[in-house]
Structure formats: structure tokens, C-alpha cells
Amino acid sequence: MLNFCTLFDSKFLPYGLNLHTSLMKNCGSFHLYIFAFDDKCQELLSKVNLPHTTVIALSDFEDEELLAIKPTRTRGEYCWTCTPSTILYCIKKFGLDNCTYIDSDIYFYDDPGHLIREMGDKEILLTLHRYTPRYDETHISGKFCVQFMTFKNKPESLAALNWWRNACIDWCYNRVEDGKFGDQKYLDDWETRFNNVHVLQNPAGGVAPWNVQQYGVETKGEEAFVTLEEKKHRLNFYHFHGLRFLSDNKLSLCEYSLPARAVELLYVPYIELYLQNYAKLKQLDNNLDVWLPAANNLETFKKNTLNFLKGKYNIYRINKFVKAWPK
Template identity: 45%
Template sequence: MRYNFCTLFDRNFLYKGLALHRSLLRVRPNFALWILCLDDETYRTLSALQLDRVTLISLAEFEDPALKAVKPARNAAEYCWTCSPSLPLYLLKTNPILEQITYLDADLYFYADPEPVYRAFADRSILIIPHRFSPELARLEKTSGTYNVGMLVFRNDRNGLACLEWWRQQCLDWCFDFYDNGRLGDQLYLDDWPNRFAGVHVLENLGAGLAPWNVSQYALTKKNNAVQVNGTPLVFYHFHALDSYTNLTFQPHKLLYNITRRTRRLIYRPYLKELKAIIIEIKKKQPQFSAGLKPKPSLLDRARYRLNRDVHLPLKRAVPGYNRLYQQLKKMLRRNS
């Protein structure tokens, strides 16, 4: 069976989008991937690469009057989210032969064939995946939602199309990068889908949807050279909030997340190796391309990040009252400096 994927990104996510594509090539030989290029530079760069099993879509052919009307009032991230429902809907309408379409965020990376996801999806119309927040981050569900937009599957039937039409209209009406009365970007609209639409499947597979906000609660192991999550094969990981720098170093995650050394070794290391190889390759083939990399962090910034990640945060989680004492110590040092 051929799986039909779509994603969207601008020049700042180009490296991550290429990593997603390479991971799919590695785990699933039979697929098609449509990429909506959110700027001309992305379209030109990807066109020159002639990617296997990829169809590029330019903004000129994709944008309709409704999208163009809201675009001026939204920043780059907000407009990207606004387009999220419109892309799979556009593909199902322009390619009626497609039985289903899967939307993927550009910062996903596949470690195994997603076949178990589609087997669970079976004959349903819509597939959504919960955030499954770790207990220490459960508070985020109110403002980030029960479900994550990272991977969504829509069948080309009445239920799937109705869902996409409704979601698109909500995002046209309101899609901004702040929480407002039960809304945040494109994501909180997913919360009532199981009640609003028929044929919704909520995926239970722990190997699909692993992310910084939930990985700390699971046991990661390696069996037959494959990473497992509580004994279930890891299908994909969502590399949210990963920063790349001009000196080919990376800040893998926000300090908000509890990412252990084991997680960094089993999951992050292969991805960072892939990203680094892609950046070097693009620099050689397209030397004029300069997006997607932040300025090299100073030694002080790197030391501060590592100190917080490896010392202060573990102590904060393990020692009751540590954070209060640490904040008091910082105040004393500031007064005496």
C-alpha cells in the first residue's frame, strides 16, 4: 500500500524537512510526499535537489483568496499553522483518486515503518494522536490541547472532508500564537473532534507521537538495533524546539523538558547526525542558502545551558525545596556583585 504524506515549511525549516524526507525513504519505500514551500527560496532550493518521491507545491498555485485575505495579519508561524488544514484538503480535492492523506509536521523523524499506525487506523476516517504529557507537564494540556497536530490522517470520505473543511474555517477565522479562551494556533481545535465528527480514531500506539513533552515517563530500550518505547517499536519522534547553529552545533530541546542522556543517545544522536550531514550537503550544493541556522552561541551561553540541564534541573526534580534555595542563592549573589 502506498502512503500519501504532506508537509509544509519555509526556508528556516528546510533542513528538518529534508531530514523527515530521508527518514521516510529509509523506513518506507512506497510513499508519496507533497511539500508546500512557504517561500520562493524553499521552492528553488528543493527543486534543484530533485527529491525522490516528492511533489513540490508553490504558494502561487496553493493560495486561494481566503488564505491571501488573512495572511497580512499573521506572522510566519501563524500563517504556517493557518495553512495546516488547507494543505491536506487541497490535495484531496485536486487528487480525488487519493484514498487518504497524512499531514506531517516538518520536524518529525521516522525510526520505523508507520504501518502499525495505519493498521490501527483501519477503516476509520480521521486519526489523531494525544500529547500524552508527562505528569510533571500535565498542566500544559489546558493551553496546548489534548491532541497534537504533528501527524494526522484524513480519509477521502464524507467525515474526513467535513473535518478538514471545518478545521480550515476555524483557522481562517482565528489562528494566532497565543492562548485565547480555548484556542491556540491550529491545535486546540482538535480537542473536540472525537465528539464533533464520526469515524475518529485516537491512536494508542506509544511509539507514534513520542516527543520532548512525554518521553520522560517511558522506558527506552534497544532491541535488534531498533529503539523501543515501553516495549513498543519507536515509529517517529517529534523534535520540537530544536535549534541549529552556524557552527554545526545544536540545542536539542528546551530546558522545560526532562531529556535524559539515554534519550539523547538513542533518539537525538541519530537525528542530529542526519541534520549535520544535510546542512553540510546543502552548503556545498547551494552555497547561497543561509537560512535555518542561528548565530553561534557564546561559550558562556553554552556553559549556562549545560549547567542548568545537567546540574540544576536534575536537582530541582530530585530534591524538595532545591529550587527555592537556588533562587535565594542567586539573589544573594546578585546583591553582592
Template identity: 45%
Template structure:
């Protein structure tokens, strides 16, 4: 069985649900541990009674060390601080032989079992950003991305994990300082600092806005297949990281930072499934009733409420042609 963990608050609830359902669709043997970062998120997740999920309340997860640094960090910085501790908590509390941390804004297109199998006898799996050269931010954002990391409950795995936990408790801020940035730059030297660290080779693990320009995609046999434009290497898309995807005030979505261009096929094959998954998740939360609070605030300051949830229905039917939805309509992918 594959064991995963993640953390998110109410603002990311629909993303987290979409990620979970994609795992359930493609992985027949897994369990996901979710640290709910506010009470409303926790209540909603418990009410949904998701089959392969254990919900962890924030009050049960936080320890003295985390609480001691919490007030000195922004909500984003505190979430970054907690990523490593989430993995450690799950491994130790549930006596897991391994645990993979996944960001809540991923969507799985195929079984991630192949990624775990690629590790072999290694104890830690990390994923490279694989930046397209013109978007390379390795110097500031790190060589590797804290989006999908596996730690085995071995001496090598726990040595690396405990070091990372301690480092994040000591310093984890949204700024560059002494070659550190958040929880992510710490990973830069892990292949030499620790034993048993494997860098993922499968191109289908870790496709994201900052590297999608390197690939073309097509649907083959019901699966999204990618091809590396350099070398013509074919691969199954395992998961996509929807960085900078957000709800907007114009009853639509912002797909990515405008820095990153997307093609028609990328939008249709990769972003359309995510839009539909989010709509399904919003409907799922709506069905819980009035005890789930309607208004949540994202870290970017965008309010998400039921009005937007309803407007998404109209959006998909083509009633709204706002700035951020024009590319959807011009390609006609929802027709």
C-alpha cells in the same frame, strides 16, 4: 501507498530533508507533498529532485481565503492556519484517497504504515500529546498535537477537515482565547464532534520532549525500542517530534526547552540520529551551490548560515564544547 504532506520554509529546510530521508529509509511505498513557503526553499527542493516528493510553490497553494487573512497573522500563525489547508489542497488537487500531515521536525525510526493500519475503517487519525503529568499543558496547548494527522477522502473525513479549514481561516492565533489556541485546541472535542475519529494508541507515534520521561529506550535488532515505565509495555519507536530543537550561535544545538530533561540513552538513541541527519541535509543543500541563498532567519530570530553548517562538522569532531553541547561531550556519544 502512504501519502504525506508538510510545509516549511528555508529555515526549516534541513529539518524537512532529514524527515524526508527518514521516511525514505523506513517506508518503501510513500509520496510526500511539500508546500515550500518561500522561493529559496522551493528552488532548493526542485534542484534536489527528491524521488518521492512533489514540490508545491506557495503561489500555487495560496487561495483567496488564505491571502485574505495572511497579513493579519504572524509567520508562525500563518503556518498554523495553512496546515489544514495543505491537507485539503493535496487531497483535492491530486485526488488522494487519504493524506497524512506531518510536521517538518519529525524523524521516523520505523515504518509508519502500522499507524495507518491502526485506523481501520475510521476516517480521521489524531495523536495525543500524552503529557507527562508535571508538564501537562492540555488546558492551553490542547489534548491533541498537530504533528501527525491522517484524513481519508471520505464523507466523514472531509467533513472534519473542511470544518477545521474554515475554523483556522476564521481564527488561528498564538494566544488563548475562548478556549482556542492556534490550530490545535480545535481538535479537543473531535471524538464527540465528528464521526470516524480515531485517537492513536501506538505509543511509538508521538514521542516528544513533553512525554519522553515516561519511557526508556534501547537498541534491539537495529531498531529503537521503547518501554513504558508504567505497565512495562514495549513498542517500536515510529517517529519522534523534535520540538524546540534549534541551531544556536555557539556552533551547536539547543536540544529542547530546558524544562524537559533528557537522559543519556535518550540523547544517544534519539537525538544523535537527528543531529547526523541534519548534518547530512546541510551538506546536501551546500552542494546545490551559490544560487541557494546562504542566510535564512528562523522565527526565533536565529540566523542560520553556511558558517554554522561548517561549524557543525567541527562540533561533531569535538572542537566545540559550548553550553548547549556539553551534555553531548560528557556522554561521549560522538566518540
């Protein structure tokens, strides 16, 4: 049994449903713990009733330490602050042998168990950013990406989680300060700070907008493959970081330049599934506020979006925070 946890609010519901769909397709035996970061998210997830899933309300999860610092953080910063606490909560509350944190905007194309088994007897699994050189922001965002991290219910792993939780409660902001950035830069020295840490070696895990330029991408049916340094790998997961709808015919894929094949073979099917899940959610709550404009005609919106991806509209990218980052 593989145990996963993720967190998101109602704005990210379609991403979360996409994530769950990908686990249902590719992961044989799993349980997903979703931390619903607002009441609307919890309400709709209870109505959708996803299989192999437990929905956890903030009121059940938040403790005194988290509530004390909550007013000092933005919505996004508070989510980052809570990441290690969600993993600890699942391991302790449900007595799990292992728990893998996954970002809500990743999508699995193969069994994530292949990645987790790579860690063997180690207690902690970390995922590299694997930046394309021109996008290397290790000095800002860190060497490792929080997107996919596994922790076992063992002493060194729990010590690392408690250390990380305390560090995030002390400082977790969307800015660079004294070598820190959000929840992520804390991971940079874990290979020496803690024992039993394994860094994922499989390059098919953690393909993302900041590194996909290094890969060739192809598909065969529902299977996806990436080629790196002339070696083909079955794509395990892709991180759709930064994908946002801006208006009825404009969207931001990310702040990076993407290969056309990645857009065609990964983004188009993902967005089609996103729109299907959006339509399901709108049937449950017509006033749902998600990362999608209130299109009067969903089919027209879908057509406009797909035409946009085929080059009939200008691509708008959001250079989020870039100007504020030191070089």
C-alpha cells in the same frame, strides 16, 4: 500507497530532508507532498529532486481566503493557519484516497503504515500529546497534537477538514484566547463533534520531548525501541520539536528535561544527519539561512556540537512562550 503532506520554509530545509530520509528508510510505498513556504525553499527542493516527492509552490496553493488573512498572521501563525488547507488541497488536487499530515521535524524509525492501519474503517486519525504529568499543558496546547493526522477522502473526514480550515482562517494565533490556541486546540472535541474519529493507541507513535520522560529508550542497529509500563515497542516516530542551534557550541534541544539515553540514542544521530543535509544544501546555496549558525568549518562545528551533547558544554533551553501562558 501512503500519502503524506508537510509544510516548511527554507529555514527548516534540513529538518525536511531528515524527514524524507526516514520515510525512504522505513516506508515501502509512499508519496510526500511538500508545501514550500518561500521561494528559496522551492528552488532548493527542485534542485535536490527528492524521490517520491511533489513540491508545491505557495503561488499554486494559496487561494483568496488565505491571501486575505495572510497579512494578519506572523510567519508561524500563517503556517498553522494553512495546515488543514494543505491536506484538503492534496486530497482534492491529486484525487488521493487518504492523506496524512506530518510535521517536518519528526523522524520515522519504523513504517508509519502500522499507525495508519490502526484506524481501520474510521475516517480520521488523531494523535495524543501523552504529556508527562509535570509538563501537562492540555489546557493550553490541547489534548491532541497536529504532528501526525490522517484523513480519508470520505464525507465525514472532508467535513471535519472544511470545518477546521474555516476555523483557522477565522482565528489562528500564537496565543491563548477564549479556549483557542493556534490550529491545535480546535481538535479537543472532535471525538464528539465528528463521527468516525480514531485516537491512536500505539504509544510508539508520537514520542516527543513533552512525554519521552515516561519511556525507556534503546536501539539495536538502526532500529529504536521504547519501553512504557514494562512493555517494549518498536519506536515509530519521534518529534524533534524545539531543536535549535544557537551558536557554534550552543544549542537548544527543547524546553523540557530529556533522559540522557534519549539524547544519546535519538538526538545525536538525528543531529549528525541534520548536519550532513545542511552540508549538501550549503553546496547548492552558500548563503542559505537555516537554523544553524554560519560555521566557518563544518567539521569543527560538528565536533563542538557532539561534545556539547556529551556534557562538555552547558545545555541552553529556550522556555518559549512559557511566561506568557496562563496557569
